[in-house]
Amino acid sequence: MASRPELKVDDEPGFIRFFRHLAAKSQDTIRIFDRGDYYTAHGDDAIFIARTVYRTTSVLRQLGREPGLESVTLSVTVFRNFLREALFRLGKRIEIWESVSKSWKVAKQASPGNLQDVEEDLGGQLESAPIILAVKISAKADGRSVGVCFADATVRELGVSEFLDNDMYSNFESLIIQLGVKECLVQAEGAKKDVELAKLRTIADNCGCAVSERSLADFTTKDIEQDLTRLLRGELVAGALPQTELKLAMGAAASLIRYLGLMSAQDNFGQYQLYQHDLSQYMKLDAAALKALNLMPGPRDGSKTMSLYGLLNHCKTPVGSRLLAQWLKQPLMNVDEIEKRQQLVEAFVMDTELRQTMQEEHLRSIPDLYRLAKKFQRKMANLEDVVRVYQVAIRLPGFLGTLEGVMDEQYKDPLDAAYTTQLQEYANSLGKLQEMVETTVDLEALDNHEFIIKSEFDDNLRAIRKRLEKLKYEMEVEHRRVGNDLDQDIEKKLFLENHRVHGWCFRLTRNEAGCIRNKKQYQECSTQKNGVYFTTSTLQGLRREFDQLSENYNRTQAGLVSEVVNVAASYCPVIEKLAAVLAHLDVVVSFAHVSVHAPTAYIRPKMHQRGTGNTILKEARHPCMEMQDDINFITNDVSLVRDESEFLIITGPNMGGKSTYIRQIGVIALMAQVGCFVPCTEAELSIFDSILARVGASDSTLKGVSTFMAEMLETANILKSATRESLIIIDELGRGTSTYDGFGLAWAISEHIVREIGAFAAFATHFHELTALVDTYPQVQNLHVVAHIGDLPNPTAAAADDTDKRPEVTLLYKVEPGVCDQSFGIHVAELVRFPPKVIAMAKRKADELEDFSTKHEQLDAAGSVVSTDAVDEGSRLLKETLARWKLACDQEGLTGKAERVDKLREVVAADDRLRENAFFKKVRAL
Secondary structure, eight states, X not given: OOOOOOOOOTTHHHHHHHHHTSOOOOTTEEEEEEOSSSEEEXXXXXXXXXXXXXXXXXXXXXXXXXXXXXXXXXXXXXXXXXXXXXXXXXXXXXXXXXXXXXXXXXEEEEBTTBXXXXXXXXXXXXXXXXXXXXXXXXXXXXXXXXXXXXXXXXXXXXXXXXXXXXXXXXHHHXXXXXXXXXXXXXXXXXXXXXXXXXXHHHHHHHTTOEEEEEOGGGGOOTTHHHHHHHHBSSSOOGGGSGGGGOHHHHHHHHHHHHHHTGGGOGGGTTOBEEEEOOGGGBOEEOHHHHHHTTOSOOTTOOSGGGSHHHHHOOOSSHHHHHHHHHHHHSOBOOHHHHHHHHHHHHHHHHXXXXXXXXXXXXXXXXXXXXXXXXXXXXXXXXXXXHHHHHHHHHHHHHHHHHHHTOOOHHHHXXXXXXXXXXXXXXXXXXXXXXXXXXXXXXGGGGGGTOOOBOGGGOHHHHHHXXXXXXHHHHHHHHHHHHHHHHTOOTTTTEEEEEETTTEEEEEEOGGGGGGGTTOTTOEEEEEETTEEEEEOHHHHHHHHHHHHHHHHHHHHHHHHHHHHHHHHHTTHHHHHHHHHHHHXXXXXXXXXXXXXXXXXXXXXXEEOOTTOOOEEEEEEOOTTGGGSTTOOOOOEEEEEOTTTSSEEEEEOOTTSSHHHHHHHHHHHHXXXXXXXXXXXXXXXXXXXXXXXXXXXXXXXXXXXXXHHHHHHHHHHHHHHHOOTTOEEEEEOOSTTSOHHHHHHHHHHHHHHIIIIIOOEEEEEOSOGGGGGGGGTOTTEEEEEEEEEEEEEEOTTHHHHTOOSEEEEEEEEEEEEESOOOOOOHHHHHHHTXXXXXXXXXXXXHHHHHHHHHHHHHHHHHHTOOOOHHHHHHHHHHHHHHHHHHHHHHHHHTOOSHHHHHHHHHHHHHTOHHHHHOHHHHHHHHO
8 A cells, every 4th residue: 555644734733622623423424634635534533544444543643742633644545445435335424624714614525325526536437326315204004105306416307206105115125226326315313213214224224325314304395396496497387397296205305405405506507307206117126136136246246247237237338337237226117118128139139240349449438428417517627528528429420320330120220219310319419519629629739638729719829839839849859869868769668758747758668767777867757557757857847848838828728718618518418318328328239248248148038018928938047157167057947837837946955056046037037127138048028026035144133133033024025015926036934943933934925925916936945845835726836956866985984983875965956846855954064074973963863853753754644634523532532431440440449550450451442432533542552
């Protein structure tokens, strides 16, 4: 790690006093102080940064006398890395303070859903749009109403939605996932603990979403119509909009507008659009499904292809990557829309040249157009940004030429409708911008990374430009002189460059750098990967004059630059629309790329209208699993057919592939509904309204939730949310409690899904008894993963005191009809090399338990099933017989044990009804 800046504070006592008198902040807010060329943090924030960034508290320094103020410094690079980590992974809020007129003020504020102030500091590409959402609820005995308002600060839109929800807020959870919300604003609970608000917090937390508490007053709708009238585009009166009837959503909107400070910046007025989000137009996913399907990258994913997003993301543009993340969380429900996307993907799958030209020549040169538009809107753009828009405009004819070259009529019309027509329209719109840039901007200066107005526009500019060109010529003369002196080729080894830090200087390749060592006339500037930068006193003098003249040029051209930038800013609506079309194109081409380059090519699935058809997959594969190193994936068929195989119960050995099998059904269904091709040889799918999952032991002990409790909460959510059109995936159920309780729950839940819900479901289980459901319900089908069992000499036989043979289990990862009545848990223990004595004891105990249960099973079989009536009748007869026996013993004066036993046999033998009773037979057998 680069060396840390030294801690220097001019007025230490004054700063310490100021810092200690600052108003209290929330626990998840971090204050950072901008000190020009480095940053500092103090107090608890310094300790947090020391542990998070530097992984040690030894970097802390004390400011002032004992007890000092803990402090830590961050270089600009370290600060920017920490900013990304704090906002994107840790869900923190950041306050950046700057010194203004000898007093400190908050200059920038940022949170996971509001990155406007720090977009420049974050630099690079954002994986997904920072969506921020405010929620207001009304909970009554007969149900819960939820109103939300959300925004992406990079696009000037406000979305609202209002809907009914169940007591687990399943719809709210689906909405958070659909939108990819990064931050959620909720009402502060006040003095009393509000159970409903606590539920919202838990859901947001489970979805990896930061929660911000806002006061109740922030959610009042007193000024909302007036605020919206000022914010929205056109001559709209907010009161006339249908969305304003959504009272809860309007309360959420009021809170969001206040939080983002939209009314305090006049450049927001008349710029926003309001639209209503329909929750039902997309498939619903919950947090458990997101995790089960490995939809988005996790913090511990070693390989890019371990998540579906990583696998499918071959996008060449930042806007494309963000749209892909959005599509994966918003699978379509309309078969016509799905088929439109599939048709476009097919066009690029079938035409290799079209796909490669788009990826390699056109898309890779497109910058983040949404961020560019945002810079223009916020009046932060410069001439370089204008040139970047111009460079996109001049590339559009290339896109159009490639698309117009498609000759296949089957694909030409869909491509024209989706891309060609719109791109032509935007190219025409940007024509004037292109003309303006070519007239006013010095495009030749771009080669030197200079963004300047042409000198012809002004006499002063012309004079400065002439002198700059003379200086440039003199630098080139010096370049040739140094090349001769050092005997270096100025075309291949010694370069004259305008470095962003050192200005004009020379660069030698690292292999040749030895030739300037120990020569006083050459001063080294820095050593970097691409070589050693150095200068001479002559070049230094020329550079200083060049920089001064360049500064004069920039000052003189400032008015013209401002004019050009303002004209370019008027094209923001076109830039945003163009960004949307190019993002769509980028994702579709990425889908085609993945479909073609998979180990076995993906195919286009046939989609059935919603509520109809079956799901039948031939030779299905898990798209992420087949990409992992050293894996030869075994394909399996899937058949989910109404009234025949709606509910699949999959049994089989541990590590045999049950989990992979059921998860790949969900992944393929989701891929199909986002419009992608799927990893099968044939596929037809019904449209699912939700994928609901219960997989893995999601222990939440830190939050006071056991494995079993977490499992029950997820399952309760499934039972309350699922419909006949849902897909349910359950991987084990009932663990963490007694075997009997666990099995009872698994049976009851399965029966409820089969009888009451009727959804397609796949249940992987070790409860082999569950397979008996097939006897009652014809729509249940039993499957098992196949394992080959053979005998092998056991090298540890003596040590283990075991037989000299042990079964060798080979997992075949093939799923076939029927039941597997073994779990092979001890086999897995052998695989991970448990001590032989432990394995032997486990086998003995397992055999004992099996003998015990088998004995009781045989007893049941021998005495058949004893009815309640037989038990009651037998008990009554037995009581009467024992009473007669006692009376006979007393009357005959029998006292010896043998005499009394003989008398009992005699009394029983005389009672035919008792001897024929099923219950008595069972008691007698015991």
